[in-house]
Amino acid sequence: MGYRTFFLLIALIICILSQDVLALDSKIPKEGTVFVGENDIDISECNVRTGEEIAFWSSGSPEGTPDSRAKVMDATHFFVDPTFFSGKTGTWYGLTSKKPVFKVEDPWLQLDVIENGIDHEPEWIKKGNLVSFKISTNMYAISERVGSAGAPVKINLTGPNETTYSQLNSPTGTYNLENIYVYYSPFDTGAIWETKSETEYPEGEYTAWATCNVNDINEKNSGEGVTTSTKTTFILSKIKPEEEEEEKEEKNTDSDKDKTENEDENDNEEESESDNEPVITKEPTPEPTEEPVPELTLDITPEVTKPIATFTPKPTKPPLPSPPKNSPEKTQKQPLNFGLCFLALVAGLILTVRKKV
Secondary structure (H helix, E strand, C coil): CHHHHHHHHHHHHHHHHHHHHHHHHHHHHEEEEEEECCCCEEECCCCCCCEEEEEEECCCCCCCCCCCCCCCCCCCEEEEHHHHCCCCCCCEEECCCCCEEEEEEEECEEEEECCCCCCCCCEEEEECCEEEEEEEEEEEHHHHHHCCEEEEEEEEEEEEHHEEEEEHHHHHHEECCCCCEECCCCEEEECEEEEECCCCCEEEEEEEEEECHHHHHHHHHCCCCEEEEEEEEEEEECCHHHHHHHHHHHHHHHHHHHHHHHHHHHHHHHHHHHHCCCCCCCCEEEEEEEECCCCCCCCCCCCCCCCCCCCCCCCCCCCCCCCCCCCCCCCCCCCCCCHHHHHHHHHHHHHHHHHHH
């Protein structure tokens, strides 16, 4: 046997086994439970054949006119269509045979985040503590199907910086969040999340929710609380958010108080400075008053004048004749001799020529 043939046989076996495994959740036992939205299920063992009609009576008894009816197009590939089956929960019967075929239920799913075994929906998880998840659903009834391990549920977890987690660190190793088989309700995962790692699980806001897509039910009948649980948002941090906000408020109030105190001190200093500054008051300038002008009084005392006696002196000698006034003679300037100037010019030229030679 060649290697190629060997690998082909292994691949074929894996395919067959995988089909059998997939068929475990789709094979509905007689009078078993189906959920609205399940697609491609096998109801051939449920007292019905391809082409027959099934009906629903709200009274629970197949008597009289049914409230709803549907035709089975293919008993091995049946679709629990929400258009016909949603809200019509209970036993469905064969329209002609009046035998019970299966029970119909509307699916629902809920996820709770639990810290240290405390059953509540926390808004805050202290960093470093262990966390478990509680899954509540009616789809656990899938485990009643022969060979089924239960309803496959996926836990979705996102953290800061849009980080998505498909597995978590647990005290015993890593825990896979992709396929959690729920075979009872409520289903507790146990302490599967150690939150102490600073790098993998930083402080901040986290969101968790669960989904179940058995037999394409989440695609055919989606909805929050139906095949997808309501999202739970919580804060992972060392300090409770309320206390952290209170501390911030206290810091803000303290800073506001400091600001007001500083402003008051500045106002007081300004007031004290203004108090210490000398106050300069301007005195009103007096209006000018007219001083009385003293009247001038002339004290005139009459002078006693003596009569002026006329006296004519008599010459003792005859007056000498005054000398005649002669005007001083003006000295005339001698004109410069032309011959002397010419000789001086010639002598200067000769001296200049000799210096150059």
